[in-house]
Amino acid sequence: MEINLAVLDRQFELHQTEYEQAALRALRSGWYVLGNEVENFEKEFAKYLGAKFCVGVNSGLDALTLAVRALNIGEGDEVIVQANTFIATVLAITENHATPIFVEPDEFYNIDAEKIESAITPKTKAIMVVHLYGQATNMKKICRLAEKYNLKIIEDCAQSHGAKFQNKMTGTFGIGCFSFYSTKNLGAFGDGGAVVTDDENFAEKIKMLRNYGSKIKYHNEIAGVNSRLDEIQAALLRVKLSHLDELNEERKKIAARYLNEIKNPSIILPKIREGSTHVWHQFVVRVKNRDDFQKYLEQNGIKTVIHYPIPPHLADCYKNLNHRRGDFPVAEKFADEVLSLPMFNAMTAEEIDFVIDVINKF
Numbered sequence: 001m002e003i004n005l006a007v008l009d010r011q012f013e014l015h016q017t018e019y020e021q022a023a024l025r026a027l028r029s030g031w032y033v034l035g036n037e038v039e040n041f042e043k044e045f046a047k048y049l050g051a052k053f054c055v056g057v058n059s060g061l062d063a064l065t066l067a068v069r070a071l072n073i074g075e076g077d078e079v080i081v082q083a084n085t086f087i088a089t090v091l092a093i094t095e096n097h098a099t100p101i102f103v104e105p106d107e108f109y110n111i112d113a114e115k116i117e118s119a120i121t122p123k124t125k126a127i128m129v130v131h132l133y134g135q136a137t138n139m140k141k142i143c144r145l146a147e148k149y150n151l152k153i154i155e156d157c158a159q160s161h162g163a164k165f166q167n168k169m170t171g172t173f174g175i176g177c178f179s180f181y182s183t184k185n186l187g188a189f190g191d192g193g194a195v196v197t198d199d200e201n202f203a204e205k206i207k208m209l210r211n212y213g214s215k216i217k218y219h220n221e222i223a224g225v226n227s228r229l230d231e232i233q234a235a236l237l238r239v240k241l242s243h244l245d246e247l248n249e250e251r252k253k254i255a256a257r258y259l260n261e262i263k264n265p266s267i268i269l270p271k272i273r274e275g276s277t278h279v280w281h282q283f284v285v286r287v288k289n290r291d292d293f294q295k296y297l298e299q300n301g302i303k304t305v306i307h308y309p310i311p312p313h314l315a316d317c318y319k320n321l322n323h324r325r326g327d328f329p330v331a332e333k334f335a336d337e338v339l340s341l342p343m344f345n346a347m348t349a350e351e352i353d354f355v356i357d358v359i360n361k362f
């Protein structure tokens with residue numbers, strides 16, 4: 001049996017007719033940029049989250065970058081971020097010429113809320129939280145710190161569509177930044193992203209920034225960019241959003257089988273924090289001899305991916321930050337040990353059986 005990490009055509013096939021009708025509706029409308037589909041998707045996604053405003057942009061990275069920019073965070077400012085994230089989280093900070101201040105992750109792979117306070121300096125402007133792999137971060141402590149030190153909270157929700165902390169959606173504790181890249185839980189059929197906020201002025205600012213910095217065409221108030229969610233993607237996302245809860249439920253069922261049935265003492269299974277929900281963007285295990293384990297799975301037809309092999313502080317592009325191996329030992333250990341198992345919608349019971357069986361024989 002051959003099993004990939006994610007098989008996206010199956011997700012399309014689950015609701016194929018609806019996607020085809022939505023795409024045709026957008027194609028036949030004659031209006032392809034910032035029209036009804038984007039406007040309706042923005043309303044529907046804001047409503048789903050329990051937020052007031054949603055602004056569609058071109059990608060998750062753009063959502064994060066524009067959020068940092070709209071907060072006027074730049075040169076000389078510091079942004080606290082977890083050391084075990086995807087590079088895009090950090091790029092959004094450095095693209096704005098601000099400095100990322102890394103903090104170690106906790107056992108749930110989220111930022112360790114206990115280690116944030118000692119990283120705060122007079123230059124700190126924001127805490128960037130990543131609900132990594134789909135599990136909501138412990139927001140209670142972080143919201144308290146943000147209030148105490150007057151810091152903004154930016155949430156990287158690229159992997160957490162629908163995940164909640166204490167019954168409140170991720171993306172509604174601070175400024176929510178979402179990616180709709182195809183593999184994400186709420187994935188488009190191409191690129192897409194959104195910024196979510198309850199602050200109308202902030203939403204207006206993102207709307208201006210995404211459209212060359214103008215509210216009224218050809219009246220440019222700020223030097224903006226072109227970063228718009230396009231109509232066809234928005235039409236397709238409206239279909240997927242209407243099924244998001246059932247798609248997440250299905251991922252939870254796959255995760256429950258892995259958690260109950262993988263029984264191998266050399267494999268550390270993911271843990272769920274009390275008060276958080278997990279939407280299983282990735283099912284990440286840890287193994288001491290990870291590279292052997294990955295090779296063994298590959299030989300048995302099971303494809304896996306490492307999220308992520310090099311923590312941002314050790315990336316070649318950030319040599320200028322002068323970090324060394326040993327600076328963030330927890331994040332480095334995770335980078336050496338993590339492995340993401342196959343997890344996708346419409347994965348069959350036989351495929352799940354097979355993955356479990358092969359892993360238990362390792």
Ligand SMILES: *Cc1c(COP(=O)(O)O)cnc(C)c1O
Nearest residue numbers: 059060061086088089158179181
């Ligand atoms: C995917 C992802 C991003 C970037 O989103 P794009 O839409 O690909 O630009 C940012 N942060 C995290 C944690 C991601 O997983």
